[in-house]
Amino acid sequence: MNIFRFAGDMFHLISILVLLLKIYATKSCTGISLKTQELYAVVFLARYLDLFTDFISVYNTVMKLVFIGSSLAIVWCMRYHRVVKRSYDRELDTFRHYFLIAASFVLALFVHEKFTTQEIFWAFSIYLEAVAILPQLVLLQRSGNVDNLTGQYVFFLGAYRSFYIFNWIYRYFTEQKYSRWISSISGLVQTALYADFFYYYFLSWKNNAKLQLPA
Numbered sequence: 001m002n003i004f005r006f007a008g009d010m011f012h013l014i015s016i017l018v019l020l021l022k023i024y025a026t027k028s029c030t031g032i033s034l035k036t037q038e039l040y041a042v043v044f045l046a047r048y049l050d051l052f053t054d055f056i057s058v059y060n061t062v063m064k065l066v067f068i069g070s071s072l073a074i075v076w077c078m079r080y081h082r083v084v085k086r087s088y089d090r091e092l093d094t095f096r097h098y099f100l101i102a103a104s105f106v107l108a109l110f111v112h113e114k115f116t117t118q119e120i121f122w123a124f125s126i127y128l129e130a131v132a133i134l135p136q137l138v139l140l141q142r143s144g145n146v147d148n149l150t151g152q153y154v155f156f157l158g159a160y161r162s163f164y165i166f167n168w169i170y171r172y173f174t175e176q177k178y179s180r181w182i183s184s185i186s187g188l189v190q191t192a193l194y195a196d197f198f199y200y201y202f203l204s205w206k207n208n209a210k211l212q213l214p215a
Contacts, residue, residue, distance in 0.1 A: 001059075002170050008163035009063060015156035016070045022149040023077050028087040031143060031150040034078045035097040035135035039128060041071040042101060047125035049118055092142045095135035104128040113182060123182055130186040133157065133193055140197075146211040155201050158194035161187055 023029055048064045055061065077084045108124035136154065140146050146154075168184045197213070204211040 002167060002174075004163050004167035004170055008160045008167060011156050011163060012160035013063075013066070015153050015160060016067070016074075018149055018153045018156060019074060020070065022147075022153065023074065023084055026149075027081075027083045029078045029084050030087045030089060031140065031147055032078065032088075032153075033093045033095070033136040033139045034075065034088060035093055035095050036132055036139075037071065037074045037078060039097055039100065039132035039135070041068075041075050043125045043129045043132060044068045044071050046121045046128070049121055089139060089143065093135060093139050095138050097135050100128060100131050100134065104131070111182070113180075126183050126186045130190040131193070133190065137193065137197060141213050144212055146213060148211075151201060151204075151211045154194075154197055158191065158198060161191045161194070165191060 019032065022032070044064075044067045048068060051061070051064050051068075078088055079085060104127035105124050107127050108120050112120050112123040133154070140150070140154070165184075165187055168180065168187065171180075172184075200213055201211060
């Protein structure tokens with residue numbers, strides 16, 4: 001644990017709280033991609049297979065449970081909540097996310113650090129998380145206008161990955177045998193996907209205007 005990882009975890013937690021606030025306070029999921037939320041649910045379920053076998057700390061266990069529970073709750077609301085599901089942009093959220101799942105799993109089978117079930121699923125979750133935001137970004141570009149809470153959700157999610165890059169750099173220089181190159185490369189790819197969104201987000205903040213993405 002270091003300050004960069006802690007900051008990344010907090011930004012990740014804030015992004016989830018912002019999304020839950022949007023859904024439960026407004027009873028709407030307009031502008032939110034169900035495909036992305038389903039991908040994140042798969043990511044957390046695959047990554048935290050060690051939840052009941054390897055205890056690291058109370059903090060670690062609680063965060064794992066929060067990420068799994070919140071992702072499943074969001075998917076459930078968008079699919080089955082009688083009010084929330086009516087606002088789902090089904091016509092805009094058409095990204096074929098199952099291709100991302102298949103490609104990530106095949107890549108994990110061939111590119112991993114150890115050939116064990118847990119390590120393969122860990123690599124799969126890392127690869128999938130790197131591209132999980134794609135359906136969300138595509139939906140926002142198709143819709144054009146981005147409401148305030150949705151914009152903040154994506155921003156904090158991107159900030160979480162940015163701070164994790166600093167965490168990996170810090171660990172590389174302070175730990176003798178740190179070699180999580182899979183997460184480092186995947187994290188760089190994921191952060192790069194946010195570049196365009198960050199540009200328009202800061203532009204709207206600077207001009208005190210509503211966030212709009214080019215179609």
